[in-house]
Amino acid sequence: MNGLxxxxxxxxxxxxxxxxxxxxxxxxxxxxxRFGERLPSTRSLSEFLQVSRSTVELAxxxxxSEGYIEARPYRGYFVxxxxxxxxxxxxxxxxxxxxxxxxxLRENDAADGRGRPVCGGRQNSVxxxxxxxxxxxxxxxxxxxxxxxxxxxxxxxxxxxxxEMFSSGSxxxxxxxxxxxxxxxxxxxxxxxxxxxxxIGAGNDYILxxxxxxxxxxxxxxxxxxxxxxxxxxxxxxxxxxxxxxMDGFGMSVEGLRKTGAKVAYVMPxxxxxxxxxxxxxxxxxxxxxxxxxxxxxxxxxxxxxxFRFKGKPIPxxxxxxxxxxxxxxxxxxxxxxxxxxxxxxxLPLPLLRIYEERCRIYSTTVSxxxxxxLNEFIAGGHFERHLNRMRKVYREKHDLLVNxxxxxxxxxxxxxxxxxxxxxxxxxxxxxxxxxxxxAGEAGVKVYGLSEFYTDGVAPxxxxxxxxxxxxxxxxxxxxxxxxxxxxVWA
Amino acid sequence: MNGLxxxxxxxxxxxxxxxxxxxxxxxxxxxxxRFGERLPSTRSLSEFLQVSRSTVELAxxxxxSEGYIEARPYRGYFVxxxxxxxxxxxxxxxxxxxxxxxxxLRENDAADGRGRPVCGGRQNSVxxxxxxxxxxxxxxxxxxxxxxxxxxxxxxxxxxxxxEMFSSGSxxxxxxxxxxxxxxxxxxxxxxxxxxxxxIGAGNDYILxxxxxxxxxxxxxxxxxxxxxxxxxxxxxxxxxxxxxxMDGFGMSVEGLRKTGAKVAYVMPxxxxxxxxxxxxxxxxxxxxxxxxxxxxxxxxxxxxxxFRFKGKPIPxxxxxxxxxxxxxxxxxxxxxxxxxxxxxxxLPLPLLRIYEERCRIYSTTVSxxxxxxLNEFIAGGHFERHLNRMRKVYREKHDLLVNxxxxxxxxxxxxxxxxxxxxxxxxxxxxxxxxxxxxAGEAGVKVYGLSEFYTDGVAPxxxxxxxxxxxxxxxxxxxxxxxxxxxxVWA
Numbered sequence: 001m002n003g004l005x006x007x008x009x010x011x012x013x014x015x016x017x018x019x020x021x022x023x024x025x026x027x028x029x030x031x032x033x034r035f036g037e038r039l040p041s042t043r044s045l046s047e048f049l050q051v052s053r054s055t056v057e058l059a060x061x062x063x064x065s066e067g068y069i070e071a072r073p074y075r076g077y078f079v080x081x082x083x084x085x086x087x088x089x090x091x092x093x094x095x096x097x098x099x100x101x102x103x104x105l106r107e108n109d110a111a112d113g114r115g116r117p118v119c120g121g122r123q124n125s126v127x128x129x130x131x132x133x134x135x136x137x138x139x140x141x142x143x144x145x146x147x148x149x150x151x152x153x154x155x156x157x158x159x160x161x162x163x164e165m166f167s168s169g170s171x172x173x174x175x176x177x178x179x180x181x182x183x184x185x186x187x188x189x190x191x192x193x194x195x196x197x198x199x200i201g202a203g204n205d206y207i208l209x210x211x212x213x214x215x216x217x218x219x220x221x222x223x224x225x226x227x228x229x230x231x232x233x234x235x236x237x238x239x240x241x242x243x244x245x246x247m248d249g250f251g252m253s254v255e256g257l258r259k260t261g262a263k264v265a266y267v268m269p270x271x272x273x274x275x276x277x278x279x280x281x282x283x284x285x286x287x288x289x290x291x292x293x294x295x296x297x298x299x300x301x302x303x304x305x306x307x308f309r310f311k312g313k314p315i316p317x318x319x320x321x322x323x324x325x326x327x328x329x330x331x332x333x334x335x336x337x338x339x340x341x342x343x344x345x346x347x348l349p350l351p352l353l354r355i356y357e358e359r360c361r362i363y364s365t366t367v368s369x370x371x372x373x374x375l376n377e378f379i380a381g382g383h384f385e386r387h388l389n390r391m392r393k394v395y396r397e398k399h400d401l402l403v404n405x406x407x408x409x410x411x412x413x414x415x416x417x418x419x420x421x422x423x424x425x426x427x428x429x430x431x432x433x434x435x436x437x438x439x440x441a442g443e444a445g446v447k448v449y450g451l452s453e454f455y456t457d458g459v460a461p462x463x464x465x466x467x468x469x470x471x472x473x474x475x476x477x478x479x480x481x482x483x484x485x486x487x488x489x490v491w492a
Numbered sequence: 493m494n495g496l497x498x499x500x501x502x503x504x505x506x507x508x509x510x511x512x513x514x515x516x517x518x519x520x521x522x523x524x525x526r527f528g529e530r531l532p533s534t535r536s537l538s539e540f541l542q543v544s545r546s547t548v549e550l551a552x553x554x555x556x557s558e559g560y561i562e563a564r565p566y567r568g569y570f571v572x573x574x575x576x577x578x579x580x581x582x583x584x585x586x587x588x589x590x591x592x593x594x595x596x597l598r599e600n601d602a603a604d605g606r607g608r609p610v611c612g613g614r615q616n617s618v619x620x621x622x623x624x625x626x627x628x629x630x631x632x633x634x635x636x637x638x639x640x641x642x643x644x645x646x647x648x649x650x651x652x653x654x655x656e657m658f659s660s661g662s663x664x665x666x667x668x669x670x671x672x673x674x675x676x677x678x679x680x681x682x683x684x685x686x687x688x689x690x691x692i693g694a695g696n697d698y699i700l701x702x703x704x705x706x707x708x709x710x711x712x713x714x715x716x717x718x719x720x721x722x723x724x725x726x727x728x729x730x731x732x733x734x735x736x737x738x739m740d741g742f743g744m745s746v747e748g749l750r751k752t753g754a755k756v757a758y759v760m761p762x763x764x765x766x767x768x769x770x771x772x773x774x775x776x777x778x779x780x781x782x783x784x785x786x787x788x789x790x791x792x793x794x795x796x797x798x799x800f801r802f803k804g805k806p807i808p809x810x811x812x813x814x815x816x817x818x819x820x821x822x823x824x825x826x827x828x829x830x831x832x833x834x835x836x837x838x839x840l841p842l843p844l845l846r847i848y849e850e851r852c853r854i855y856s857t858t859v860s861x862x863x864x865x866x867l868n869e870f871i872a873g874g875h876f877e878r879h880l881n882r883m884r885k886v887y888r889e890k891h892d893l894l895v896n897x898x899x900x901x902x903x904x905x906x907x908x909x910x911x912x913x914x915x916x917x918x919x920x921x922x923x924x925x926x927x928x929x930x931x932x933a934g935e936a937g938v939k940v941y942g943l944s945e946f947y948t949d950g951v952a953p954x955x956x957x958x959x960x961x962x963x964x965x966x967x968x969x970x971x972x973x974x975x976x977x978x979x980x981x982v983w984a
Contacts, residue, residue, distance in 0.1 A: 147650075147698070151650040156642040158642070158646060202834075203857075205856045206855070217709075340861040341860055342857065342859065360729075362725050363697045363701070364695050364696075364834075366695060366698050367833040367835065368860070
């Protein structure tokens, strides 16, 4: 069995598939399973381990998503090329971070694989009411927001309102909230950090403004194309030179990145916006290797919607694999809670934390202490987890409805990006233009978004046939069904 | 009577002294009363107008504070030199602003002289408990904050909580709040602006960060010295060259300013921090004239604590006299409400508003919509006015206690800056050093602040004998009395 001596345990709280996945991942990371080696078939491994075949399939699926293995038709599963320059044991990084104040991180907060990811990202707007269905990829569903819980927490917080709470707090944000966020990111996204490394700010844009002060001026930033155009425009507003780097099916091309003079690469490895690509582990390692080659190179990881993944367990953050302090991890609660709360955060690697302390402690916090307390209670009290679980269910139903509907359109379209996040892509196979698809839909009262809108120069490469982006968070199921029926008709 | 044909009315809602003040001010502004002309004595004018002498004294006192007239011992009151290049009728500016959306400003919101100024400023902290009395100039009294009202408003706002309120709002802030602030600033500070010109942001520091994006890079800023060091450090963090300009008894020397290459002058005309100087109208006009000479010159007016004035009616803002669109008016609610609420604002002149629209609309608002609603209701519902009136009473009592105590120290000290704001200055007459005064006080358990702390290079000019700054907002009356008793003893 190729040395796969997996000792499965029923009593350690981990699903069997996770144990299989974890074991094989470690074998690959440590080089005991080598590039090109073939894994046992799911049937033979399930027999060997005396588990169901679907358990093994789940484990292999996760390894596939994360890029550790690849499937070759009719031949089986093979180990992918993974850069081996890094020691992947995350403990080193945690210890280093923990030493900041001599305070150890709680070991029992280590990733438990139950998948409770945090954060959010894109600019969110309430769907426009002028369409029968608006497939906006930037909106979220606020109808199931736990207003009552939020109000209750607010009331309780205000009962204790005192002068201390109305005083200005730490520039980085309240320690209690930073601790909660650090713990949460650790358990849900594998992020290794000490609360000292967490900086809270009023939204993603402000976080980037702070980052500008830390990184300095004239810093060339490499971005994927298409990308999150708001971030592009914000970097442009800093007068940062921006290099658009080509993407392949694994995300940003590191070869392309090397051709630029960029010091900073801005990526969304868990779910690229808008392409929906999950960056496999090999590409992640290449990217970290690139960053490690020069002292002033960094990777900004925008983990904007990783809480919504519909297949397998969550993809760990890039920061989780970073041992050299090269990843700036950013996220917000705009997508996972509500755009209005205006709370985002970043996790700084130690060299940049030192620069923050020197240059940026002067900027007072931009988030009210009362709001920080409310959010802290919402997360620490378990409400956030419950909310996310509810949202996952709501979004999964909409996701499944949309995915099935799109598949029902037959062979006219290629569906992609559908395993995570709150939008998917449909690429036409019949050579019809994006413009034509968007216009026909619009005439029928359905708003879909052309992929070219996401390119930094506003025009998708000519060779591609029309691709549209469909977000499904905001419309309700009835609207999605109506939208699908209409699209089927006008795109027939 | 020198042509002082004042038609006093009992029915127009204005105090008699305000009518006299307003009349004479207009006569000076319009040039009908000329530089050097002598005003009637208070006795003769009061007989002429058939009002009490104290009414005329009040009017003259206000004209003195604002720099329209000066008192010459044994000779009487004389008209000061006022730059006459500007048309002082503010209506022009209001109309210009109102035209932005074709919507007129409400005329009945014109300055009613009842003195309800807004805004706040310095970095506030809760007083340190290790002293018997801490005369921090940066703290405020939170013991009388209307917690119950704040909670009630929060509850009411949350009752209506809906998805719209939890969505992200306008980058500039909610229109309703901007309208409320514009109206408030107009009535209380004479600020002429349309809500379109008001930008809301999470605190003064963020407002300055936005301003950096508007003004651009390498902009030389002129500051008084001593000044508000936090603003100094923030400009320094922008890598702005900073010119420290000397001050005389009227504020920043415009002659000194002309010697620099500064494009922007940062001043606190209503109550200089820390010197407490009120910039007289003549100097204001000089400053505006300087700004008017070049297209890219601007004045930042930091109106940080104008709501607390203990003599006469509030000094109007510099922006109120600005007809050429040269003043950037900034303020916060940190001092007037609470540091924790993290809401500040700026009023942009039209040329800079256009630049904001071009470059900065991309930055999402940094203040939660819920907080914006709460603040809007707090102001529009009249709670802010009541709160300010309560605070004025509280602060006036502490102010009077401290001023009387300081006067009781005899001729050893010169008292200054005591007519406004929440701190005053004591300058030693016996040649004792600041260090010695601060240390003796500290040994007795009283924290006072050396003036040199406020100089940008950290050292007060050598020629000055020791000066200390005493803030009285945070300590209670008992602590102030204890502090005074101890200071009297150790400084005897």
